Amino acid sequence: MMQKDPFCGMKVDEKKTKLTSTHDNKTFYFCSAGCKAAFDRDPHKYGHHMT
Numbered sequence: 001m002m003q004k005d006p007f008c009g010m011k012v013d014e015k016k017t018k019l020t021s022t023h024d025n026k027t028f029y030f031c032s033a034g035c036k037a038a039f040d041r042d043p044h045k046y047g048h049h050m051t
């Protein structure tokens with residue numbers, strides 16, 4: 001199942017990426033360490049726009 005990187009909007013394969021963050025009991029997947037770092041810095045800015 002493909003997940004959406006909340007930072008850059010890219011599709012991420014959840015089985016392949018090890019770059020994840022949990023926020024508000026949801027798991028987010030990232031295409032790169034830079035995207036994860038940006039999300040972790042300000043998760044409210046990105047995490048609450050997921051549908």
Ligand SMILES: [Zn+2]
Pocket residue numbers: 005007008009010030031032035
């Ligand atoms: Zn990304």
